[in-house]
Amino acid sequence: xxxxxLPVEDLPNAKSHSVVTAAGDLLRGLSRWELWGRxxxxxxxxxxxxxxxxxxxxSITLAVYVGAVxxxxxxxxxxxxxxxxxxxxxxxxxxxxxxxxxxxxxxxFIAGQALFRNICFEYSVLAYALVWRVFLVFLHNLIVYxxxxxxxxxxxxxxxxxxxxxxxxxxxxxxxxxxxxxGMLCLRFRDVPPLxxxxxxxxxxITPLFWPADTLVGMREFVFVELNPLYxxxxxxRAPLLGELPHLSSYAFMIGMTIGGWWLAYKVFSRFRxxxxxxx
Amino acid sequence: MASVVLENVNVDFPIYGAQQRSLHKxxxxxxxxxxxxxxxxxxxRVTVKALTDVSxxxxxxxxxxxxxxxxSGKSTLLKLIAGIYQPLSGRVKVEGRVTxxxxxxxxxxxxxxxxxxxxxxxxxxxMTRRQIEAKIPEIEEFCELGEYLTLxxxxxxxxxxxxxxxxxVTALDPGVLLMDEGFGTGDLRFAERAEARMSDFIGRSQxxxxxxxxxxxIRSMCNKAVLMEAGRxxxxxxxxxxxxxxxxxxxxxxxxxxxxATGVSKLDVSNRSGDGTLRILEAQIESADADGVxxxxxxxxxxxxxQSVSEMRDLRFYVGIFDAKGTGLFMLDSDAFxxxxxxxxxxxxxxxxxxxxxxxxxxxxxxxxxxxFERELDHLYKTVxxxxxxxxxxxxxxxxxxxxxxxxxGQNWKLEGLENVGLLVDEDI
Numbered sequence: 083x084x085x086x087x088l089p090v091e092d093l094p095n096a097k098s099h100s101v102v103t104a105a106g107d108l109l110r111g112l113s114r115w116e117l118w119g120r121x122x123x124x125x126x127x128x129x130x131x132x133x134x135x136x137x138x139x140x141s142i143t144l145a146v147y148v149g150a151v152x153x154x155x156x157x158x159x160x161x162x163x164x165x166x167x168x169x170x171x172x173x174x175x176x177x178x179x180x181x182x183x184x185x186x187x188x189x190x191f192i193a194g195q196a197l198f199r200n201i202c203f204e205y206s207v208l209a210y211a212l213v214w215r216v217f218l219v220f221l222h223n224l225i226v227y228x229x230x231x232x233x234x235x236x237x238x239x240x241x242x243x244x245x246x247x248x249x250x251x252x253x254x255x256x257x258x259x260x261x262x263x264x265g266m267l268c269l270r271f272r273d274v275p276p277l278x279x280x281x282x283x284x285x286x287x288i289t290p291l292f293w294p295a296d297t298l299v300g301m302r303e304f305v306f307v308e309l310n311p312l313y314x315x316x317x318x319x320r321a322p323l324l325g326e327l328p329h330l331s332s333y334a335f336m337i338g339m340t341i342g343g344w345w346l347a348y349k350v351f352s353r354f355r356x357x358x359x360x361x362x
Numbered sequence: 363m364a365s366v367v368l369e370n371v372n373v374d375f376p377i378y379g380a381q382q383r384s385l386h387k388x389x390x391x392x393x394x395x396x397x398x399x400x401x402x403x404x405x406x407r408v409t410v411k412a413l414t415d416v417s418x419x420x421x422x423x424x425x426x427x428x429x430x431x432x433x434s435g436k437s438t439l440l441k442l443i444a445g446i447y448q449p450l451s452g453r454v455k456v457e458g459r460v461t462x463x464x465x466x467x468x469x470x471x472x473x474x475x476x477x478x479x480x481x482x483x484x485x486x487x488x489m490t491r492r493q494i495e496a497k498i499p500e501i502e503e504f505c506e507l508g509e510y511l512t513l514x515x516x517x518x519x520x521x522x523x524x525x526x527x528x529x530x531v532t533a534l535d536p537g538v539l540l541m542d543e544g545f546g547t548g549d550l551r552f553a554e555r556a557e558a559r560m561s562d563f564i565g566r567s568q569x570x571x572x573x574x575x576x577x578x579x580i581r582s583m584c585n586k587a588v589l590m591e592a593g594r595x596x597x598x599x600x601x602x603x604x605x606x607x608x609x610x611x612x613x614x615x616x617x618x619x620x621x622x623a624t625g626v627s628k629l630d631v632s633n634r635s636g637d638g639t640l641r642i643l644e645a646q647i648e649s650a651d652a653d654g655v656x657x658x659x660x661x662x663x664x665x666x667x668x669q670s671v672s673e674m675r676d677l678r679f680y681v682g683i684f685d686a687k688g689t690g691l692f693m694l695d696s697d698a699f700x701x702x703x704x705x706x707x708x709x710x711x712x713x714x715x716x717x718x719x720x721x722x723x724x725x726x727x728x729x730x731x732x733x734x735f736e737r738e739l740d741h742l743y744k745t746v747x748x749x750x751x752x753x754x755x756x757x758x759x760x761x762x763x764x765x766x767x768x769x770x771x772g773q774n775w776k777l778e779g780l781e782n783v784g785l786l787v788d789e790d791i
Binding site: 114116117120121124128131196197198199200201202203270355356357359360361 | 375376378441444445446447448460462464465468469471473474478481482485486487488490491
């Protein structure tokens, strides 16, 4: 663990183990992909150790959920099941990805205390591991998406669907800063995790996830769709998965959020990174 | 080339979630540890000053012992050097690879197999997968876990997990090695070859910093030492000098309370065992000299007053006289020398007179024990301290200090064939 840092003019070629800048932490953390890749992968595996179906339990749960809610929802929202189920499943896989990142980031540093109180390593490794872990689960869930879509509406699997990849990358890029920011906030203020959990639960209902965005009109549409960040986050992945183009406003919003979010998270991270060990 | 440089480092711990009430109590109960400060509006922000203005420079070959009471800041200082804590102010510069041994296997997961844990922990410590895989044969050989390495760690006994961690950690290139006491010492006992491996491991390190509150551990493993008190470095220097000072601060605390110039002391009963059938009530150590001062060649008169429930038989009184550092000097034994009647009354006092003690000037203490065969009735440890005063045993005050030797002896020096030019100091001997 030799990391160059500090203004060490008087020590030529000096290497210090402690990263002093936040940028150093983020970059060096990223370069240790072997470590966070392993941490993330082991986390997924541990959850399902000694089970026969393993990580596919989430996929099965999702499949049952989508099947049940989809059948009921199709009649509530007066939708054709061939349109509604693919809509619901592509929304749900994306939603699971996003909400898992947010909810799990609350416990990221709290759970990592045992590590960073005993060894010195880049805090960002935990954030990368978390996003990687959630992404791996997402890949498992994607199977449900393919199953539903192939069964009910194979036509959506066109070239447009590939647009989901840049959308996904945007979500993951945002995931890292969300993890860092939420992780620090929740470590310092232990009231935040339950608050975030509550907010996520409510936003699941008020975001166009179970119901199509165009069921709302006028002011409500503006508030719950246009002004709803989670709608845009969903849109950049869900729309391509349904063979549609995401709204430009969604891309604009996502790019803005990536820049703004990273700016904020970086500010907070560089200001308080040194205090993380003390907060634990 | 490794180095550790600390410049005016301060570390404060903010305390969150501490109830004001309980914290208030904590402050007054706190005997050791960093000072607790309150600041902010309403005095509601509470911080513990864990390290105050610490400066330190270490070079290659330094084996530094951190010694001090619990809560004196030893572990915090180690974690600061490890980069786990960042200083609030001041600078920490560490050159070289750092190996902190606070947790032998960071990230240990009991569901993963031994091999998997080796790789995870190794990566967390900072090795690449390839580096760890190169070390695996060595680790396998040393930990002797064989097939167990393919099983989940939860199937291991504590000792096996310890062996695995030890084998992994000692396979590293130590560089700047940081150890908290438990690690090297307690866990070392699983095998003698572990000890050999540990000393080889320490030997390979460029710099070692070991925190312990045992001066013996520090003396045996370090060449320099730092004495810490309440988050400050109070002394830094050669290991023996610092350890002596620490030793004194630990063992000589009773000086002010129970010692008088004459060498007559009150009983300190804070450290006592025995079934209590008989209790020593008072103990006096007096010099047989006219002025009552205990000197190198004084004879002692020790008076013990006791009380028990009834008349007792077959009692054996012991008085052990020790140097303040714990070296045994004399054992006074009522049974070996006789003189006491077999039956003694329920309450009374017993005296023991000794020959000249011939001790160098310095502090001593006594232990008192009363036994009835194997039964321990009363046992008092370090119950009375006394001083052997500097005297004229040696001409012109040339006597050696207690640090050098325990005893003095009369001497007669002469050059063969010439008149006796020396001075026979003590005709009694």
